[in-house]
Amino acid sequence: MKAALEALIKLFYPDRCIFCLGLLEPDGSCSCRREVEMKCRLSLGRRETRFRESWPSFVISSYIYRDPVPEAVANFKFRGFTHAANEMARVMAEDAADYPELGACHLVVPVPSYRGRTLHGLVLAREFAKAMGLPFDPKAVKKTRETKKQHELDPRSRRTNLKDAFAADERVKGLRVIICDDVLTSGSTILELASVLRAAGAEEVYAVTFARAGNKR
Numbered sequence: 440m441k442a443a444l445e446a447l448i449k450l451f452y453p454d455r456c457i458f459c460l461g462l463l464e465p466d467g468s469c470s471c472r473r474e475v476e477m478k479c480r481l482s483l484g485r486r487e488t489r490f491r492e493s494w495p496s497f498v499i500s501s502y503i504y505r506d507p508v509p510e511a512v513a514n515f516k517f518r519g520f521t522h523a524a525n526e527m528a529r530v531m532a533e534d535a536a537d538y539p540e541l542g543a544c545h546l547v548v549p550v551p552s553y554r555g556r557t558l559h560g561l562v563l564a565r566e567f568a569k570a571m572g573l574p575f576d577p578k579a580v581k582k583t584r585e586t587k588k589q590h591e592l593d594p595r596s597r598r599t600n601l602k603d604a605f606a607a608d609e610r611v612k613g614l615r616v617i618i619c620d621d622v623l624t625s626g627s628t629i630l631e632l633a634s635v636l637r638a639a640g641a642e643e644v645y646a647v648t649f650a651r652a653g654n655k656r
């Protein structure tokens with residue numbers, strides 16, 4: 440019954456390419472993909488960002504945030520395709536497989552939103568955890584207050600904006616944790632969340648994002 444219902448939903452709302460929103464070929468491919476991969480996909484050795492601070496140990500990102508990646512992220516955010524979350528998570532897990540440290544983690548957490556107001560980050564992190572075969576615990580971290588939008592602030596205000604905005608549960612103690620997010624921009628959000636996880640006793644913190652802002656490739 441469930442399969443029949445899913446088939447019917449697919450008939451009316453077929454899966455679309457996450458980049459050009461065109462209909463996918465029966466094998467799930469799209470003709471735009473080759474060009475996107477050539478232009479925007481980060482190769483091994485270029486996909487890690489290491490911060491001066493000691494945590495998170497590193498962040499890996501699958502794509503550079505350059506046309507058409509921003510459109511793909513916006514479509515995912517505002518149109519909410521489950522298929523898009525699936526596909527993004529699949530690529531992220533594929534890239535994460537090159538890093539044994541990530542496969543040896545205990546837990547995946549999303550970047551929490553205040554009172555669970557935005558869902559897309561949660562869905563992406565859940566799908567990523569599934570693709571990695573790792574436990575997912577959205578309640579291990581929470582956002583304790585409203586903050587201004589990070590992209591509206593200058594780099595210096597970004598960290599102060601987030602100060603004391605996150606909390607981590609003591610259940611992360613001794614665990615190696617992956618933070619999953621859609622886009623890495625200045626890194627302030629991930630740095631702040633990672634430091635909160637560390638303070639709560641997490642043994643190691645890594646982060647995985649779908650895309651990374653910046654022109655370097």
Ligand SMILES: [Zn+2]
Binds near residue numbers: 456458461
């Ligand atoms: Zn396409």
